[in-house]
Amino acid sequence: RRSWAEPYKIKVVEPLKITTRAEREQAIAQAGYNTFLLRSEDVYIDLLTDSGTSAMSDYQWAGMMLGDEAYAGSKNFYNLEASIQKYYGYRHIVPTHQGRGAENILSQILIKPGDYIPGNMYFTTTRLHQELAGGTFVDVIIDEAHDAQSLHPFKGNVDLQKLTDLIERVGAERIPYISVAGTVNMAGGQPISMANLRAVHQLAQTYGIRIILDATRAVENAHFIQQREEDYSSQAIATILREFCSYTDGCTMSGKKDALVNIGGWLALNDYNLYEEARNLIVIYEGLHTYGGMAGRDMEAMARGIEESVQDDHIRARVGQVEYLGQKLLDWGIPIVVPIGGHAIYLDAKRFLPQIPQDQFPAQRLAAELYLEAGIRAMERGIVSAGRNKETGDNYYPELELVRLTIPRRVYTQAHMDLTAEAVEEVYHNRDRLRGLKMIYEPKYLRFFQARFELQ
């Protein structure tokens, strides 16, 4: 059996500072026990997010020098448009500065007050934009997705009965689109199967309801289809991705994940009339319809990043590194979400810190402790991220109370993964002495980004 290694070598490095525990104690207190409020220079291994944190290739950097910074009609836009049409298969492309830009435009053109948007588990910004447009998100994911220990190979699947029940209850005319994510971030980077998406497509067609894909990590989803769905084991990632997208009417995309760039995104639509509406809103919120809040050089880097992202060797190494870390933690008996997802390892804070009740923010506390232990920055994905019910104002109490160790693409080595596993194990060994937090500042929207806490 031969070990695997990355299909690239390192040409440029960025020196990291190693802090002392005393420095980290001061830094996390000043950050209100919220890893989002730490300074990057005080972080050793940054596993906060895979969004915008991946390393670009020399081919992408070369593209930065080819930025056509014309205000209108940039050459780079047409390269980006062609790349998206080729690899994702959609007809009309509206560039946006990142995923939220696309979510804002899509919600404004498709959602009316009182509408319902069914989806396979919520995502924070996606749901908020749906709510700001007057819609109500309804979770139609299979029950197994909410169980950290379920080994279902496609936890991102839609429960067709839940979806049908909603349509029958509210009527198809109150459902502007079905919001499908692949992979599902909040479930642990869990994929939806091709068979399930095909079935959702068929169901949607009988009711005349659109499907809009959140394509942010659809290449990682294609990898799991190739690995776990029998008919696809010998198909190329690029082929699987094209079929996957063909079951949907458009997509929102954060290029900051799969597409290997630091900024960028798009809204793709097959329907010309919807595209025309979206293109008109772009000039209000994102800039012109041929740059959408990106410099020409950013669009060129993303056009090239898309091409690289669908290479089988790349995505196998990318997910392989996540699996390497996850397997180590499983071998050591550390409670994590299984099956191991595509972009991150999710520590199960409910099992890790059973002594901390959910309303004292166990995942938030655990993320802070991992930073204190080794300067490793992770992200809370539990009750703080879940936010409040927009009608009642009550906290949601999600089944999944998680800490996400998110692996940027092509950035860290196996040694960083080994050190991360050892730090997690050390925190686990000393977990009994940890106590909860109280929230002392709560922003109105997406509170997890800016909330502040102190020790109980």
Ligand SMILES: CC1=C(O)/C(=C\N=C(/C)C(=O)O)C(COP(=O)(O)O)=CN1
């Ligand atoms: C599935 C999904 C995401 O994961 C996502 C952003 N995710 C972040 C920032 C993350 O840390 O997971 C967004 C928003 O993209 P944006 O961060 O605005 O480029 C949309 N969908």
